[in-house]
Amino acid sequence: MTVDNEATLEIQHLLRDFRPQDGDLLGALHAVQHRYGYIPRIAFRVVARQLRLSEAKVYGAATFYSEFRLTPSPATLVGWCSGPACRLKGSEGVRRMLESRLGITFGENTGDNKLGLHFAQCNGTCEYAPQVWVNGEVVGPLTAASTSDLVQKLKDEA
Amino acid sequence: MSAYEDLRAAADAVWAPIARPQRPLFVVSLNTSSIAGGATHTFDALRKLGEGAGFDVMLTGDTGIAWAEPVVQVQKPDGQRILYGHVTGDRADAFAQAALAGVAADFAVGVVAGPPVAGVPMLADLPWMKIQVRWMMEHCGVIDPENIDHYIALDGYKTFEEARAMERDQLIEVIKGSTLRGHSGSFFSTGTKWGFLKDAKAEPKYLVCNADEGDPGAWVNRVVMESDPHRLLEGMLIGAYATGAAYGWIYIRDEYPLAIERVRTAIDQARARGILGEDALGSGVRFDAEVVRGAGSYVCGDETGLIASVNDGRGMPKIKPPFPAQSGVLDRPTNVNNVETYADVTTLLKLGAATYSSVGSEANRGTKMFTVSGDVARGGCLEVPFGTKVRDLLAAAGGIAHGRALKAMQQGGPLSGMLPAEVALDLPLEPEPFRPLGAGMGGGGIVFVDDRACVVDLNLMFAHFLEDESCARCTTCRIGNQRMVEIFARTSRGEGEANDPDRLQSLAASFQNSNCFHGQLSPTIMNNTMQHFRAEYGAHVLEHRCPAKVCAPLVRYRVIDQGRAVDDAAKICPVEAFEKHGGKWQIDDVRCIRCNACKDVAPDDIVIEDRYVDAIPLRMIESAEVARAGGVRA
Numbered sequence: 001m002t003v004d005n006e007a008t009l010e011i012q013h014l015l016r017d018f019r020p021q022d023g024d025l026l027g028a029l030h031a032v033q034h035r036y037g038y039i040p041r042i043a044f045r046v047v048a049r050q051l052r053l054s055e056a057k058v059y060g061a062a063t064f065y066s067e068f069r070l071t072p073s074p075a076t077l078v079g080w081c082s083g084p085a086c087r088l089k090g091s092e093g094v095r096r097m098l099e100s101r102l103g104i105t106f107g108e109n110t111g112d113n114k115l116g117l118h119f120a121q122c123n124g125t126c127e128y129a130p131q132v133w134v135n136g137e138v139v140g141p142l143t144a145a146s147t148s149d150l151v152q153k154l155k156d157e158a
Numbered sequence: 159m160s161a162y163e164d165l166r167a168a169a170d171a172v173w174a175p176i177a178r179p180q181r182p183l184f185v186v187s188l189n190t191s192s193i194a195g196g197a198t199h200t201f202d203a204l205r206k207l208g209e210g211a212g213f214d215v216m217l218t219g220d221t222g223i224a225w226a227e228p229v230v231q232v233q234k235p236d237g238q239r240i241l242y243g244h245v246t247g248d249r250a251d252a253f254a255q256a257a258l259a260g261v262a263a264d265f266a267v268g269v270v271a272g273p274p275v276a277g278v279p280m281l282a283d284l285p286w287m288k289i290q291v292r293w294m295m296e297h298c299g300v301i302d303p304e305n306i307d308h309y310i311a312l313d314g315y316k317t318f319e320e321a322r323a324m325e326r327d328q329l330i331e332v333i334k335g336s337t338l339r340g341h342s343g344s345f346f347s348t349g350t351k352w353g354f355l356k357d358a359k360a361e362p363k364y365l366v367c368n369a370d371e372g373d374p375g376a377w378v379n380r381v382v383m384e385s386d387p388h389r390l391l392e393g394m395l396i397g398a399y400a401t402g403a404a405y406g407w408i409y410i411r412d413e414y415p416l417a418i419e420r421v422r423t424a425i426d427q428a429r430a431r432g433i434l435g436e437d438a439l440g441s442g443v444r445f446d447a448e449v450v451r452g453a454g455s456y457v458c459g460d461e462t463g464l465i466a467s468v469n470d471g472r473g474m475p476k477i478k479p480p481f482p483a484q485s486g487v488l489d490r491p492t493n494v495n496n497v498e499t500y501a502d503v504t505t506l507l508k509l510g511a512a513t514y515s516s517v518g519s520e521a522n523r524g525t526k527m528f529t530v531s532g533d534v535a536r537g538g539c540l541e542v543p544f545g546t547k548v549r550d551l552l553a554a555a556g557g558i559a560h561g562r563a564l565k566a567m568q569q570g571g572p573l574s575g576m577l578p579a580e581v582a583l584d585l586p587l588e589p590e591p592f593r594p595l596g597a598g599m600g601g602g603g604i605v606f607v608d609d610r611a612c613v614v615d616l617n618l619m620f621a622h623f624l625e626d627e628s629c630a631r632c633t634t635c636r637i638g639n640q641r642m643v644e645i646f647a648r649t650s651r652g653e654g655e656a657n658d659p660d661r662l663q664s665l666a667a668s669f670q671n672s673n674c675f676h677g678q679l680s681p682t683i684m685n686n687t688m689q690h691f692r693a694e695y696g697a698h699v700l701e702h703r704c705p706a707k708v709c710a711p712l713v714r715y716r717v718i719d720q721g722r723a724v725d726d727a728a729k730i731c732p733v734e735a736f737e738k739h740g741g742k743w744q745i746d747d748v749r750c751i752r753c754n755a756c757k758d759v760a761p762d763d764i765v766i767e768d769r770y771v772d773a774i775p776l777r778m779i780e781s782a783e784v785a786r787a788g789g790v791r792a
């Protein structure tokens with residue numbers, strides 16, 4: 001309970017500049033995610049109160065988007081580019097290697113929460129296709145073979 | 159002195175040492191593409207070296223030359239300017255020494271200014287540059303996008319000064335009188351749209367800049383925002399004066415953190431200079447703006463989806479009317495334009511109608527930015543006159559990589575279509591010629607596809623995208639895209655059914671009953687490819703064969719030569735599909751997940767071949783599939 005109260009206060013503080021009826025809902029959710037790496041359950045109530053919306057509306061918004069996370073993010077998030085240039089250059093092989101060596105698929109984390117896989121969209125760095133983003137940093141061009149080395153490196157570092 | 163003249167004088171003083179540097183100046187491109195190539199390390203390394211070696215380092219945005227990132231331009235006091243490429247951090251030292259001593263020939267891309275250098279082409283003579291008319295991109299790779307003074311010194315915000323000297327109606331007439339139409343791919347007259355907002359009764363009015371750029375393979379908006387954000391802001395400010403809008407929302411996709419940062423910096427700097435805020439440069443125009451960060455949703459790029467995203471959080475497109483000009487952000491009259499459209503307004507007014515109209519096609523004067531990617535030799539961003547032939551654009555980008563043949567062009571994102579080489583190459587890049595082909599030109603993304611690709615595989619990828627990104631309001635779109643995924647998934651397994659083409663046709667018809675273009679245009683790529691690549695579908699369905707050997711369930715990997723590399727191949731296999739029988743490596747086809755890693759390490763010893771040589775009963779394929787799925791997950 002006290003932990004919850006503390007978190008509530010902290011989120012309230014975080015959101016102090018966001019106002020109702022001002023197009024601030026996405027900004028508020030981003031602020032929370034930026035602070036915690038995800039949107040903790042308790043935040044929905046705080047955001048809702050701050051922006052005078054229903055909790056359902058806030059939850060509905062958060063779940064509409066692929067970049068808001070409702071569970072803690074892993075220490076290392078590997079985003080796999082699902083775009084066309086990457087596809088043409090072998091991203092499916094990269095995906096199969098990632099999934100089989102990590103034993104997880106998109107939206108999942110390894111049991112120890114150290115590594116997670118994320119289905120990501122092309123950001124126009126297609127010259128480095130096929131690629132993944134390791135905590136936002138582009139790694140590419142990859143082959144399935146070099147992906148295997150990458151996974152090993154990430155596991156060793158984790 | 160007027161407020162503008164004051165600003166200009168201060169800005170000129172900041173720009174002078176860059177225009178005429180006293181000592182060598184290294185201008186490093188820092189943009190999302192270059193950073194992917196390691197430009198941050200280049201920048202840091204050069205900074206450190208510069209302290210000791212007596213040269214300065216400045217950052218710039220994006221030259222568009224993604225194919226040579228990290229790109230660095232070296233400007234010497236004698237006026238010589240050379241553009242270099244592939245300057246990675248680990249080579250920065252050797253590069254700097256050579257560039258300071260004379261010319262770093264190993265890195266040289268082209269001479270930008272100054273006398274010719276033996277063995278280095280003039281940049282302007284490169285096919286990549288020769289085809290371009292860089293108007294919107296005039297500052298890209300030239301100024302520091304995080305320094306407003308650079309922009310002002312190059313006549314920035316002067317266009318606004320000139321525009322506000324006109325009556326609002328007159329200004330809108332000038333824009334209407336040009337062929338400027340929405341660069342998002344909408345191609346709706348920008349002047350007409352601005353007229354709607356100006357005439358709207360309710361107050362306050364808003365401007366929205368659509369920087370959601372969700373089309374995979376398109377990054378033209380990103381180039382503008384990361385290289386010349388004030389050109390966009392100036393276009394919005396001119397729009398604010400013309401329409402009476404009081405506030406602007408710049409909606410930037412989550413995948414563009416650097417663009418978000420640079421546009422925010424630009425807004426802050428413009429506000430600090432009295433350009434945004436209560437009284438823009440003493441003109442009486444009151445306009446301010448903020449960035450809204452998207453969170454990963456394609457349909458938020460649709461203007462009604464975008465507005466819903468700002469208003470309600472959930473970015474579900476809505477039925478029009480009401481149109482944004484009647485009821486948009488916070489239910490107020492709103493005008494939505496793309497980043498490039500606002501930037502082009504600045505460009506049109508800055509150049510004047512006569513110059514602006516001096517290039518382009520009959521119906522579409524002026525220029526358009528494109529990004530080329532995929533199997534092309536040189537990927538990047540170019541600005542070319544409307545009407546430029548696809549063939550010429552492709553040639554400027556070095557053609558298809560590795561001397562292969564063009565199979566298809568996939569332009570304008572997943573809603574605009576995919577056309578075979580023989581149709582695509584002669585198309586002029588403007589919207590009209592695409593329409594009779596059942597396609598669109600779109601907003602500037604062009605993915606070139608070579609002859610190794612499989613159209614079924616690409617359809618499956620795009621169908622997945624469309625299904626994933628459907629807001630799910632309309633059944634026709636939600637379920638229609640699910641059906642499309644299912645049909646292409648089974649086709650890629652060789653399990654397509656004889657009447658699937660009919661099913662796809664009937665889906666295409668029912669998609670038309672969707673509310674927004676996401677649903678209505680979902681069948682575009684499918685329609686185009688069913689028309690032009692029918693034989694390739696046929697091979698999947700009738701022969702259980704993927705001619706390009708891309709569809710995983712229809713191929714198998716086989717060891718044909720027991721070279722030493724096969725030992726490594728066996729080691730790298732993530733599913734232990736390699737087994738030794740009688741001293742020879744074999745691949746267990748049920749285990750194999752077709753990741754291709756073995757062929758990466760033993761390219762000459764392993765081949766990809768058709769899995770089913772003769773048509774075999776579907777039941778057998780299914781059981782093999784089930785077994786394989788088990789193998790994968792185990």
Ligand SMILES: Cc1cc2nc3c(=O)[nH]c(=O)nc-3n(C[C@H](O)[C@H](O)[C@H](O)COP(=O)(O)O)c2cc1C
Nearest residue numbers: 340341342344368371372459460461495496499675
């Ligand atoms: C599903 C969908 C996605 C869209 N995505 C974008 C986008 O990312 N950027 C954009 O400017 N317009 C996009 N549009 C078009 C917008 O609805 C709108 O027409 C455009 O922003 C108007 O700008 P313009 O007049 O400058 O062309 C999209 C439309 C649809 C239906």
Ligand code: FES
Nearest residue numbers: 081083085086122
């Ligand atoms: S397709 Fe992967 S970065 Fe563009």
